[in-house]
Amino acid sequence: MRLTESTGVFDALGFGFFVVDEGWNVLLFNREAERITGFTRKEALGCKCSEIFHTEFCNARCPLQQALVSGGRVSRRQVHFLTRDNRRVALEISAAPFTGSGERPMGVLCFREVLADQAGTDTPADDPLRRLVFRHPLMLQLLDILRMVAPTDASVLLTGETGTGKGLLAKALHDLSRRRVGPFVGVNCAALPDKLLESELFGYKKGAFTDARADKPGMFELAQGGTIFLDEIGDLPSDLQAKLLQALEERRFYPLGATKPVSVNVRVVAASNLDLARRTTEGLFRSDLYYRLRVVELHIPPLRERSADIVPLAELFLARAAERYAKRATHLDESAKRLLSAYSFPGNVRELKHLMEHAVILSDGTTLTPAHFPPQMAVHPAPTAPMFHPGHPTCPGQAAQRLPEAERVQGGSLLERERDLLLQALSENDWSILQTAAQLGINRTTLWRRMRKYGI
Template sequence: MTENRTADSSAPLVLVVDDEAANLESVARIFQKEGLRTATAATGEQGLDQLRRERVNVLVTDLQMPGMSGVDLLRAARTVSPGTEVVLMTAYGTVETAVEAMKEGAYDFLTKPLKRHNLVKSVRKALEKQELVEENKRLRARVAQLSKAGGIVGASPAFRATMDIVRQAAPSSATILVLGESGTGKELVARAIHDLSNRADGPFIPINCAAIPESILESELFGYEKGAFTGAVGRKEGRFERAHKGTLFLDEVGEMSPAVQVKLLRVIQEGEFERLGGTSPVKVDVRLVAATNRDLAQEVKEGRFREDLYYRLNVVKLGLPPLRERTGDVLLLANHFLRAFCEKNGKQITGFSKQAQEAMERYGWPGNVRELENAVERAVVLSRTEVIDLGDLPETVRGAADAAPASRAIVIPIGTPMDEIEMRVIHETLRHTQGDKTLAAQLLGIATRTIYRKLDREKSAGEPETV
């Protein structure tokens, strides 16, 4: 067994296994000329030993070898090195065997005599696939870090549509304007945009423009020089400088004074600003995400917000749906928060009673996800049993259950897709019939198999997402 180390140590490693010495050396030289690290083995047993000792990106193996065959090596590789892609080399007479091997996880097979172009192309494609798989793993790990108490969780079409825009816009450098009611998770979306962008390794700096007095906001954003005002005993960096090479999140940007709006516009246009009391421009590379619960277009019309700044911020507009338009996510979110707060408070609570679930689904949640999170935390703290009951919920939520009429109505916002309307009606009817699909079908005037088919289709559309 030999190994070539002349290539860059960060280059992918290709392991070639073949009992024919001439073919082994020829194939190895091809990959070496491509700038790949190579290792060779004359038997399947030697190849398996190499897989155990070092991370191999692509395994290129002959199919028919004495002792451990290429198929046997493939099966062993799936166990000891599942991330390794496998390309098989085979004679024409064993193509059927190679096809069967692909069903067991091989990436590709090539027939002998080998053509250099086909060999290189196959391995390059295998490396691309492996990189894509690894990137997806890293992405899932990054997204999982956000899936915590207060995280954005959802499976409803409205939520998925929002997240589609987030994924599309995040890798760009465009400024994003996030619109939504208080408590819908605007900062969490901003963090998701940052974490899914190429600035993920840089800082994420948030600032709530409504929580800082107007006289202080300018210095918080742009910093100041020593002596800029009484009490400025030294230079201070502002949020823009701290966000260099990262993302600055301007929450409640609609609360900015006209003077601060002018300075913000200059930063967006020129990529530079001056600290308070300073004379030298400071250049920064910052991606802006702004958010507000105000109607900025109306604010522009009424002269309270600069039109030019509005259009600079509104490159990509992202509207967060209120929780009342995500009724299918209420219980999903509630259970998400339940697990988090049980762990935080050291409690063993298995779920919510039927009455509690119905009350949470009927309630309008004017405070949106934040209100739901607080309600679940309160219930976890106060509950004395293993199941959260109606009495553990806040009085406002319990009132929704008391006020619910015997004949339930469904409120559906204008613009809701027909598929979502259909599934809401089905789910609501099933809750009314306590899960009896036959009775639900009779009430809806459709065949029972139609309900089963639509529920199966909804399930296959994907598991709930977390970001």
């Protein structure tokens, strides 16, 4: 019996079960896997397994990869998995290689839910990352890195366009850290006039200026024992950059009008939508402060580059807006989902939130359709990037486009053809990352990631 003919048998199993090929594409997905993950079989088939079954081991120590490489079985590994509706569940998984009826090597993963007290972990029930709705592999990888960075006191620089969610990630960093019992204090460096910003950050003493009738602690003092989030740090005036650097390095500073320094113990998380590296070369931002802030840098891609996140986020904002405005709207129809997925979102997640509020307010039933959204959305489609691996029309976050047959590299396995295509494109463009990415229709980050994947 061939694998494709065995669906009924696997559906009768009392545990989740899926099979992947050598390219990690899902070939079989049983009914219990649908129930546990929240993804339907139609959505799962043809997807990369990490896109529908992402755990903390996907980027390192992947059980499936270990099983395929070793040729042995990996048994009863305990992991945590984020379901489609953003529930974090504890699972026990086993993996093994599988070859059926002379077919190519494949991997099998079996999994079942376990109770929290069986999970062998001290993960809190209210995991801060449960509040973040991400489905795109780039964002899932970013969350994995965030988990590793959070327990440390390292300074973190969050970069990305306006509206991508830098503030939410900053708060998640704090909530996952040892400082979570302390305060989280946010300051928008672009929202205050230069003359007020220093007193807001560092405070002042009575008599420091005309209206200083009493001592006032600054944001750094208010964040004592916790985290201070400096948003739009690229707009910080040059004179304050020097004072901030001193506060970071010495963990103390002088409030306005003070004769004695104030010592602080805070973690600094900064964010910017500007290219700080470029601003340092232009003399607009201190290089020493830049390097002090970016011990770890996390870049948040714009929403148009992570289309798998659009519909889940839209559904979240729909539910919130319906509750806020006492509306009956409960879901998007398929045409509304296509409209949202095709839109470029220049305002990123913030714009999506406001668009969903707009649609909910104009609705009078349970279903949102394209008619409930602003008409200008139809004239701002998202740029489509041709993929150089086989796509699947129902795979979350994956385009269904393919290269023309004449442009495909012939012969070898799927992975070999993809690697050859990369080498061919790099060679044609004299190994220019920018030109190669443009030819392939992907961004530079994606190209670098694929080069690392194949050891190029």
